[in-house]
Amino acid sequence: MNLMATTWKMIVGNSPLCSFACNKKEPLEPQRIKKFGIEHLRFRNDFKLLDKITQRINVSVSGSGMTRPVNGSEMGVIEDTDFELISGIIYDACKEQGVNAMPGLLCWEWNLTDKKNIVDQLSYCSREGNLGVGKIFHALVIKTGFCGDKIVDTALVNMYAKCGEIGSAVKVFDGMLSIDVASYNCLISGFLSNEMFDEALGLFAQMGVWEIRPNHYTFSIMISGCGSVFAINEGIQLHAHVVKLQDVVNGVVANSLLTMYCKFGMMENAQSLFQSLPKKNVVSWTAIISGLYQQRALEKALLQFYLMRQHGFEPNEYTLTMALSSCGGIKQFDNGYALHAQLVKKGMASGAFVGTAIVDMYTELGQMDNAEKQLQEMGTIASAVSWNALIAGFVHNNNIEAALKAFHKMVLNYVPIDEYTFSNALKACSSLPSLSTSRQIHCWVIKASSERNLHVASSLIEVYGKCGSLDDAEKVFDQISMPDIVSWNCLVKAYSQHGYFEKAVSLFKKMVVEGVKPSGSTFLAVLSACSHCGLVQEGKEFFKSMLMNYSVIPEETHYCCMVDLFSRSGHLEDALDFIKRLPIKPTAPIWRPLLAGCRCHCDLQLGEYVANRILELEPDDASVHVTLSNMYFDVGRLGELVKQRELMKLKEVKKEPGYSWIEVKNKTYKFFSGDTTHPQTPEVYDLLEKLINDIRVVNHASTLSEISTPHTELGLCNEGKLLYHSEKLAVCFGLLNLPAGTPIRIFKNIRVCSDCHTTMKHISKITKHEILLRDNYRFHHFKQGCCSCGDFW
């Protein structure tokens, strides 16, 4: 206990929870006692099952050997000979409820007149959460006249509380003839597990009124409840309380305090409490490891794990999963392997939880082969969670094909699909992006009634946004009852990505009105819309309002967006000025949009300056040389162009992600993606043109991007630039400076003049227009003339 005794006294003195010890009132009033009989009888009408059973129970009329249906006044008077009959009925009812193996019921050795047996059965129902059977036993309790017995009634309270029928628990509790601390504990625990913290607190305070002293059970329950609902004040008061009543300080209470502080994130308190524990057990160690783990203090968690082992405690499944996950999180390859090896040795590696944690660890370490192998080794033990971890791993590691394959395999293996699966699979689709696959999954989502799950809905909005199906995105959004910040952001982003600045802003305003505070991502979306629409003034105002009106602190990405806003619109000096006045040291990603702006607006001098700044920060960045070489090409300085290309090649070779591939008819062609306006191999052009229907555009590590029809779109690209154009074919990359993963659109028969392919605006217009006109992905055929120069729009 790290606080001074006086502090505790102070807290105790002020605590409303500490009143019980001094607040003496009358014991139970007589009315309460009278009431109880009626209360219990009322249950008969409350429960269908109870009715059913009372109808079916025949009671022999004493001495006559005849039976007739029981009536109300005879409740509770059953003769011994009827118990076998009742047992049979209960057995049948249990079977109806799908309970085949009620312990004790099958062996028929128990006696229904035995109170202990009934209590045992009720506790069994509590543990299993089997309300139906519990109610049958309640009926039996009434029949046998055990109601009114303190222990039986307490067991009933417990049963209803644990089965989630808290109202009935309260009823039984209110009807109890005499109440002791155990009954209170059961109901308090029931309130807490049904998320009724205030009621639990009230009941706890009420104990004092009846002069019932809380015991260590009570404290454990209450303290753990405080931890779950983040009731810091109450928790500390209870701690004070426990210190005051030294007789209740035991290991269990101390452990619950420990856990509570961990849940509050008050790790210093937890640590000092932990140090002061004379007898630490596995629970204490687990609590502290878990606390550190949840604070994402993974090194510390791992250290604690090793300390635990040094102190001779055997780690269990729980500690092991946390240890594995920590190794993954902080990329401790060696420790991860060592743990895995030990687990294999102990035969624990294929356990459901530990096994999944191993899968997850390998995905975090980027070793998807090992992750997949582990999943295979788990065989049928592998749960939906294990599969989800694998799929998410593939998505994170940008292997979309493998992610979808794993999803498919999951389905083939009859692993139940859940909301995590949907979310992961949709994420994979949005990386392609593939509208047809997304729609298929959406159907599935609807069938599984998961469309209101926030994660799934947001994934759907995202994927429809990526595919350009803004109507669908909006429809999904409208179905959400309580959209949260992420769902809002997805929708704002969808509109922003497609250049609907006004719509994005009106959504922004709407979310503010509806009381959702915009986040960094919201501003990113809005700023990027400004940037692509050339709205410099609006962008500047939004940027200003971030911190001033919404207290969102701008981050690197926002700075990039602002630089892009200035650069794209030709305000190169403003961009430079903005960078120079940043509160942080400018990074390469902040400089890059300015370099792109220099190219578009033909400022070679500034371009060279910016290029050097980027190369200072990231000497291996080949794309800088690509841009520079193109700029030299533009002004005809071929000597320098060649120099840059040489530099570029040297670096690109080292940096594989600098390449993309185009796969045509199973042949793969490499091309440069650093700057997509860079001339490609003529061979690639020819094939593109000839085999447009077969095109597969592939980027970076992924090996497959599905193109379902020639007019759907997919692909990944950094910058929205015209990749290639001719009279017959134009491939536009992305929607202008959008993140990797933005769709590539393929247009046929577009006439574009050869000058304007460098201007961003025109592509944005093509894209926007195409989307506006899109009707089941039909092409839009452009008229004669250039959209940029010919004032087509």
Add this chain to the structure above:
DNA sequence: CTAGGGTTAG
């Protein structure tokens, strides 16, 4: 009647 605890998604 009581304490503890892990893995997956937007």
